[in-house]
Amino acid sequence: MPFEWTVALRFLREGRFQSLLIIGGAAIGVAVVIFITALVNGLQANTIRRVLGTQAHIVIRPTEEVARPQRDAAEGGAVLPRVEARAQRLRSIDQWQPLVAMLDGLPGLTGVSPMVSGPGFAVRGDATKAIAVFGVDPQRYDRIVSLTERLVHGAFRVQANEAVIGKELAQDLGLAVGDRFRLVTSEGAAAVSEAFMVTGIVDLGVRDLNRRSVYIGFRTAQALLSLPGGASQIDLKVTELFGAEALAQDLQARTGLTVESWMRTNEQLLAALRAQTITTTTIRIFVSVIVVLGIASVLVVSVVQKRREIGILRAMGASRGKIQRVFLLQGAVVAVVGSVLGIALALAMVVVFLDVARNADGTPLFELVVTPWLFVGTAVGAIVCGLAAAYAPARRAAGLDPAQAIRI
């Protein structure tokens, strides 16, 4: 073993109690950082999954219609001082088929689903409920929001005049699979009314959505909403969740359509997630600082205790650099051993947490996100902290005057 390793390890072994203390401190620091990170990542993933489970990551809509102010060409001034905003009627996205074809070939997307959606009423007997009609291609839509997974009864099948409806709506109208109801829309000049059979009942996890959602076939919806051959929006699912906004802006620039990501439609959620991330980061920084100070203070004491040994080593021909490395190594070794113990401790904490934190029905409250990278990253961080902590003591040790150090 080289000189630095031999002496560093032996010094650590010699100062047994001190070494155990700082290794323990580093281990607890590492464990806390890993556990907190896993906890918050798990919480965030859980929140995002719940919120985005029933949402597309990116929605493409037609550009809003704008009323142009009337201008006098000669003078350049407005002729009419007040411009009333136009009412937005239901329109199709121009050239949506080639757009879908293009999106299908785009990397970073896991789902592309054109949709025709609009308002309507569900009627059964005397009961009338305001609803939203979604005309979808089941295969494509399942990749955006998996209705198949959310089925309570029946199947996700929406051929001609078949419909999948939300749980609460089924209750409100007293519908079961196989029952019939009428859908009424008024997008065209006159109201259109058509009979549908319930093929499936879904639970979207949000009562309001369950009360309003009616899924029917894409083509049926086109006819029902007077949008023949059209698509009112295109839903996208992305692989990189937090890259959605950048992708949306890119698509908006390329297509000229209105493209909105979940990050813009859920700004408050995003702000909450950011606040959580900042909190975790703050905790991590403070834990690191405490660990650094702990290691540093013990090493400073160790340098003072070992003055004479340092003097002897210098007299034997050990350079300042060698002495400095002996103490830097001690910091690094403490960090590495602390990391290994800390990772084990963190895993134990995760196991205990998963066992304790359960829903009433015994399923885990939420999953903790524990990745190998979290361990690697924390260990690397710990080693950097260990070296940083050892820096000042190591400098001090290297700067000792050997003649004085020996005289003591």
Add this chain to the structure above:
Amino acid sequence: MGTAASTAVPLLELAGLTKNYGTGTEVETQVLHGLDLVLQPGEFTALIGPSGSGKSTLLNVIGLLEPPTGGSYRLQGRETAQLAEAELTRLRGRTIGFVFQFHHLLPAFTATENVLMPSLVAEGPVTAPRRAAARELLTAVGLADRLDYLPRKLSGGQQQRVAIARALAMSPQLVLADEPTGNLDTHSADDIFALMRRFNRERGTAFLIVTHDPRLAARCDRIVELVDGRIASDRPNPA
């Protein structure tokens, strides 16, 4: 001059050497006042003098542990003032061995490991031949049955033997010993002294030994006496 030809370059040469402490402050004190001293390879010299006469300071300067304030110090013909810190450190490790009064062994390392330490510093990881040499050296100082003892398990005299073995580990040209027998009983002190003398004869290693003990000084080849930072006498000792 028969043997002088082979030793044309003195082991060390001090000329007008001065050492001040607290330079630039109100309490500046001069400890060494212009010393001239030449040591030849293989010389066995005692450095005597009352407390505070500057013996330890002189030893530190010669041992390259502190730089002189003024004058010239040539070690094996090289002017030490011109050497950088790193070179001085290397030169110290390879040319000079130290034996301190209070043994100053590394308490966390066994006797063998202490003896191996200088070569570990200079040459890197320990090799089997070097380990064998260290054990041989410890056997030579009479510690064949204490090779793997930690210093605290050894008596004062045994610790000092380890220190001597360690000082000789790199086969230095010069061993500086600061009262090596200072805290030993007479019997152990005689043993230690005899050991140094033996290595001096067998290996031709020069020794410069600071001692308070006139009995031991009388057994050296040459006696240099330091009083108030000046060389009061420097005489060969025919005994």
